[in-house]
Amino acid sequence: MTSDPFQTHVDVMDPARARALQATLGEAPSITSGDPLPPFAHHIYFWDPQPPQGLGRDGHPATGDLIPDMGTTRRMWAAGKLTFHRPLLAGIRAEKITRVENLTRKTGRSGPLAFVRLRHDIRQRQTLALTEYQELVYRPEAGETPLTPPDAPTGETHSQDVNFDPTLLFRYSSLTFNGHRIHYDQPYATGTEGYGGLIVHGPLLAHLLMGLAARQLGTLNAFTYRATSPLTVEETATLCWKDDGSLWVRGPDGRLCMQASAA
Numbered sequence: 001m002t003s004d005p006f007q008t009h010v011d012v013m014d015p016a017r018a019r020a021l022q023a024t025l026g027e028a029p030s031i032t033s034g035d036p037l038p039p040f041a042h043h044i045y046f047w048d049p050q051p052p053q054g055l056g057r058d059g060h061p062a063t064g065d066l067i068p069d070m071g072t073t074r075r076m077w078a079a080g081k082l083t084f085h086r087p088l089l090a091g092i093r094a095e096k097i098t099r100v101e102n103l104t105r106k107t108g109r110s111g112p113l114a115f116v117r118l119r120h121d122i123r124q125r126q127t128l129a130l131t132e133y134q135e136l137v138y139r140p141e142a143g144e145t146p147l148t149p150p151d152a153p154t155g156e157t158h159s160q161d162v163n164f165d166p167t168l169l170f171r172y173s174s175l176t177f178n179g180h181r182i183h184y185d186q187p188y189a190t191g192t193e194g195y196g197g198l199i200v201h202g203p204l205l206a207h208l209l210m211g212l213a214a215r216q217l218g219t220l221n222a223f224t225y226r227a228t229s230p231l232t233v234e235e236t237a238t239l240c241w242k243d244d245g246s247l248w249v250r251g252p253d254g255r256l257c258m259q260a261s262a263a
Contacts, residue, residue, distance in 0.1 A: 005066050006099040009046040013037065013124075015090035017044050017175065024171045025208075033091030039210040039220050042088055042122060042130060043203055046096045047177040058193075059179035066100060067116055067136075074193065075180070077202045078115075079135040079226040086129045094124040101133070114138040135226075149229035152250035152257075156240035158216065162208060164200050164233045172204050197232035205237065205258050209247045212239050213262035225260035 018037055019029035021044050031037070048061065056062040060075050088094060102117040116136040122129050169183045181188040182199040189195045206225045214220045231237055231251055238250040249258040 006097055007048070007066050009048060009096045009098075010093065011045040011047075011096070012093050013042075013045055013088065013090050018090050020044075021175055024168065024175060031090050035090050036087035037090055039082075039084065039214055039223065040203070040207040042094075042096075042132075043207070044175040045094070049177065055179065058188075059181040059185075066098065067118075074139040076137045076139065077134065077227070078137045079224075080203075080206060081133040081222075081224045083131045083222050084129075084220055085131065086124075086127065088122065088124055088129050092124055094122055094129070096120055096122045112140060149251075149255040149257075151254055152248055153240070153242075153246075155242065156248075157243045158212075158241040160212065160239045162237045162239055164231075164235075164237070166198060166233060169198060169200065169204075169233060172201055176201075176203065178203075195230060195232065197234055200231045200233060200235075200237070202227045202258065205231065205249050206260065208237075208239055209249065209258065209260050210262070212241050213245075213247060213260075216241055216243075217245075217262060220262060222263045223260065225258055227258050229255050229257045231257045 015031050015033050015035070018031040018041055021041060022029045022031065050061045054061055056075075058075060097120070099119045100116065101119045102115070104115040106113045106115065114137070116138070118134040118136065120130075120132040120134065122132075166184065173179070173183050178201065182193050182195060183189075183201055184198065186198055189198050205227075206223075209225065210220065210223055213223060229251065231249070236252050237257065240248045240250055245262050247260040247262060248256055251257050
C-alpha cells in the first residue's frame, strides 16, 4: 500500500547545534559554518514541534497526519537506509521532503502490526545531498513475551566499548527533538512499555556505527542498519567493525542489538 502525503521542512543547519551534538558525544566542539556535517547529524535538524494536544501518550507526535492512525500505539524505529550524495554543510539552508512510501499491516504473535516506510530527500543549494529511508513499526500495547534476540557475530576487525547514562540520553533526545518517553521516563519505560530500563535510542546506536564506519572508510557513501534488540542505559555496548564493511552492536551478554553495512 502506498501513500501520496508529504511534508517539507527547511532548516539553516545551525553550526552551534552541531557543536552541541559533538559535545554531547564527548567530542571537541569544532564545527563552524561551511564545514561538512558528520553522517547522521541531519537528525538534529528539521524539527517538527507539535503542541501537547498533538502528541501521543508516548511523547511522539500522534498519528493521523502524515502517518495515518492504523490502530497500534507502540512506535519503534526498526531500520534505515541512507545514500550520501554529497556532504551537508553547516550554516547553509537545506530543505527536507518526507513522503510515506509504504504502509503495511500484518498480524504478529501479540496482535496487529503496522509497518511504515518513510523517504526523506534533503537538498542543499538546489542539489540532492542525502536520501534516507526510515522503517517504523507500530505495535500493540506491552505484554507479549519478547523474542529471544540473536547472538552477535564475532571476529570483528575493530571494536569500541561505549557506555551511556541518562544525561546523554536526555541531551540526545533534546537535540533530535525526540519526545519518546522510553529514553528519559523510567516509570513509563519499565511500567507502561515493559522494558528493563531506559532505552538507548536506536538512531544513537546507528549514529555511532556511522561514525565508526566513516573513520574506517574515510568517505561514507551508503549505510543500512536494522535494530534487533533494545539496549538499556545501564548496559555497555560494543561497536564492531569488520573489513568487509559489516558492523554491529553487541550487548554485554553477547546478543545482537543492531546490524549494519557501510560502503
